[in-house]
Amino acid sequence: MHEKYAPEGISPVERPAAATARACSNVALVKYWGKVDERGRVPATGSLSVTLGGLKTETTVAFSDRDGPDLVVLDGRSLGGREAARVASFLDLVREIAAVHGRPVGAASVRSVNYFPTAAGLASSASGFAALAGASLRAAGLGGSEDELATLARLGSASAARSVHGGFVELVPYMLESGAWNARTARVAAEGHWDLRVLVAVVDAGYKPIGSTPAMARTAATSPYYGGWLETWGADLADARDSIIARDLERLASVTEHSALKLHALTMTSRPPVQFLRGPSIETMHAVWDLRTSGTLCAFTADAGPNIKVLCSAADEERVRAALMSVQGVQSVRASAVGGPMEVVGHDVDPVAWRGASGEHEEPSQEAGDGE
Numbered sequence: 465m466h467e468k469y470a471p472e473g474i475s476p477v478e479r480p481a482a483a484t485a486r487a488c489s490n491v492a493l494v495k496y497w498g499k500v501d502e503r504g505r506v507p508a509t510g511s512l513s514v515t516l517g518g519l520k521t522e523t524t525v526a527f528s529d530r531d532g533p534d535l536v537v538l539d540g541r542s543l544g545g546r547e548a549a550r551v552a553s554f555l556d557l558v559r560e561i562a563a564v565h566g567r568p569v570g571a572a573s574v575r576s577v578n579y580f581p582t583a584a585g586l587a588s589s590a591s592g593f594a595a596l597a598g599a600s601l602r603a604a605g606l607g608g609s610e611d612e613l614a615t616l617a618r619l620g621s622a623s624a625a626r627s628v629h630g631g632f633v634e635l636v637p638y639m640l641e642s643g644a645w646n647a648r649t650a651r652v653a654a655e656g657h658w659d660l661r662v663l664v665a666v667v668d669a670g671y672k673p674i675g676s677t678p679a680m681a682r683t684a685a686t687s688p689y690y691g692g693w694l695e696t697w698g699a700d701l702a703d704a705r706d707s708i709i710a711r712d713l714e715r716l717a718s719v720t721e722h723s724a725l726k727l728h729a730l731t732m733t734s735r736p737p738v739q740f741l742r743g744p745s746i747e748t749m750h751a752v753w754d755l756r757t758s759g760t761l762c763a764f765t766a767d768a769g770p771n772i773k774v775l776c777s778a779a780d781e782e783r784v785r786a787a788l789m790s791v792q793g794v795q796s797v798r799a800s801a802v803g804g805p806m807e808v809v810g811h812d813v814d815p816v817a818w819r820g821a822s823g824e825h826e827e828p829s830q831e832a833g834d835g836e
């Protein structure tokens with residue numbers, strides 16, 4: 465088990481045949497970039513996200529009593545290679561926790577469906593690992609608090625910790641007395657607090673120059689601006705938190721863009737450089753500034769990829785959508801309201817893919833698509 469992960473708040477419950485959980489993706493308004501502990505996936509900087517209600521993942525997990533390889537099917541496709549290994553090592557952690565609680569479980573069968581077009585480059589490790597954490601813990605016959613689930617989800621993907629809570633969520637690193645690092649999550653406000661929209665402008669579905677984990681390591685090692693990044697996130701986080709509590713979109717817009725542009729300045733000034741943005745990404749940023757100049761309050765942000773996410777009030781959604789769609793190179797725009805927490809939605813449903821005796825499994829029908 466991960467040495468710093470002490471599952472104190474986890475307790476045995478009745479073990480179901482299988483468990484299903486749903487979680488939304490999220491986008492950070494104040495970004496994290498860099499890790500202080502790679503293995504524990506502890507971010508080097510605090511972050512604050514808004515949960516994306518329109519981008520959901522549903523995951524069902526069933527554990528066998530026998531050992532063997534895990535079977536993982538995502539959107540009807542059996543995972544192999546590094547993707548499968550990442551899920552398997554996460555499930556190993558759940559198996560270790562289950563064993564500690566006297567609930568030993570064997571190989572898992574996992575079926576996960578993204579209720580949004582993954583082909584549009586919107587696949588999300590945040591919603592995926594949040595749903596996997598909820599479903600796998602429950603399927604192993606264990607219950608845990610939201611905080612415990614967030615910690616577990618973080619060990620799959622740091623940003624997944626924020627998807628467990630829903631609404632507006634902080635993820636902040638802290639140092640233990642031993643000198644080791646951990647991180648805590650906190651909900652700043654629930655989803656009903658503020659009726660905002662996040663519009664995702666898809667500009668390039670397929671482009672992925674480098675994964676975020678190696679890109680973060682390169683930035684920390686080579687960008688001359690990394691020191692400034694570490695010094696300034698605390699002020700950004702406080703600014704964003706206060707803006708959300710006060711529902712002050714103008715102030716939130718300013719810190720959101722500042723944080724995103726600092727992150728991209730870091731990657732561009734790494735050696736060798738990493739440029740996640742494409743031409744249409746920059747044009748979309750200009751379209752957002754044009755909207756603001758003409759009186760529509762909105763702000764952009766961008767993660768480790770070329771798609772641009774735009775924050776605005778519910779009342780301005782259609783105006784912002786029209787402006788984004790008119791940018792050359794924007795392929796589609798998908799709006800989300802503020803989403804809620806991860807939920808375990810079913811126990812005791814039939815194991816979906818497990819064929820224990822033979823180790824074979826059945827591919828579920830392709831049912832990914834618009835879940836709204």
Ligand code: PMV
Nearest residue numbers: 492495496511622623767768
């Ligand atoms: O935790 P990961 O590997 O999903 O990395 C997330 C990094 C950013 O999306 C760029 C920033 C963030 O805070 O979500």
